[in-house]
Amino acid sequence: MYFIANWKMFGDTNSLNSLNKVIKFIKLFKKKRLIKIIYCPPNTLIDLVSKKLKNTNIEVGSQNCHEKDDYGPYTGSVNCSMLKNVGAKYVIIGHSEVRQSGESNELINKKIQTAIKSGLKVIFCIGETIQQKRKKLTKKVLSKQIKLGLNKIKNKKTIIIAYEPVWSIGTGIIPKPLDLLKTINFLKKKLKNNKILYGGSVNSKNINQLKLIYNLDGYLIGGASQDPKKFIDIIKKTYN
Numbered sequence: 001m002y003f004i005a006n007w008k009m010f011g012d013t014n015s016l017n018s019l020n021k022v023i024k025f026i027k028l029f030k031k032k033r034l035i036k037i038i039y040c041p042p043n044t045l046i047d048l049v050s051k052k053l054k055n056t057n058i059e060v061g062s063q064n065c066h067e068k069d070d071y072g073p074y075t076g077s078v079n080c081s082m083l084k085n086v087g088a089k090y091v092i093i094g095h096s097e098v099r100q101s102g103e104s105n106e107l108i109n110k111k112i113q114t115a116i117k118s119g120l121k122v123i124f125c126i127g128e129t130i131q132q133k134r135k136k137l138t139k140k141v142l143s144k145q146i147k148l149g150l151n152k153i154k155n156k157k158t159i160i161i162a163y164e165p166v167w168s169i170g171t172g173i174i175p176k177p178l179d180l181l182k183t184i185n186f187l188k189k190k191l192k193n194n195k196i197l198y199g200g201s202v203n204s205k206n207i208n209q210l211k212l213i214y215n216l217d218g219y220l221i222g223g224a225s226q227d228p229k230k231f232i233d234i235i236k237k238t239y240n
C-alpha cells in the first residue's frame with residue numbers, strides 16, 4: 001500500500017522534526033514491508049527531507065515539475081533533473097490545484113513524458129468536479145484525462161494513478177463507498193497494470209471506511225499528512 005504525503009504549500013525547516021515520529025514508527029512497524037511511504041514536501045524542503053530520510057525506506061517526491069527537462073529562461077520553474085538532483089524520486093502531476101490554475105491535459109501529458117524520461121516516477125492525479133459528478137460525467141471525465149494525459153506514453157506501468165474527486169479535496173467529504181468502489185473498478189479495468197490510489201480528505205476517522213474498498217493500492221493524503229500522529233494513525237488503522 002502507498003501512503004503519499006502531499007504537504008502542498010505548507011512546511012518550513014521546522015517541519016523536519018515532525019518526520020522523527022514517522023521514522024521511529026516505521027522502524028518498529030510489523031507490516032513495514034507491505035507499505036511505501038512517499039513524502040512530497042514543497043520544493044524548498046526536498047533536499048533537507050531527503051537527507052533526513054536517507055537511511056529509511058521512506059522516499060521523497062515533488063508536487064509538480066516543468067514540462068521541459070533542459071535548463072532555460074523559465075522564471076519560477078523547476079525541472080525534473082533539478083528535482084532529482086536534490087533527492088526526489090517521484091513527482092505529482094495533474095493535481096487539481098494545479099489544473100485549476102490553467103494546466104491542460106496536453107501540458108500534463110508533456111510533463112509526464114518529461115518526468116518518465118528523466119527517471120522520476122509519476123503520481124498522476126485525475127478527478128471530476130462536483131458539477132461533472134452531478135451530471136453523471138465522472139467516467140467520461142476520467143477517461144478523457146487518462147486518454148490525453150497518457151497519450152503516446154509507452155512506459156505506463158510505472159505510473160501511479162491517484163483518483164482525487166475535486167469536491168473531496170480539503171472538504172472533509174469522501175465519496176460514498178459504493179460509488180468509490182465502482183470508480184476504482186472502472187479505473188482498474190482501464191489501467192490493468194497500474195497502482196490506483198484514492199485521495200481527498202483521507203483522515204484517521206474515515207480510513208476505517210476507505211480501507212473496505214478492497215482494490216485500492218493506497219492513499220494520497222493532504223491535510224492529515226502534515227501531522228505525524230494523524231499520518232501514523234491512518235497507516236495503523238489501514239491494517240487493524
Ligand code: PGA
Pocket residue numbers: 006164168169170171199200201202220221222223224
Ligand atoms: P486533502 O488533500 O487530503 O487535504 O483533501 C488531498 C490532496 O490534495 O492530494
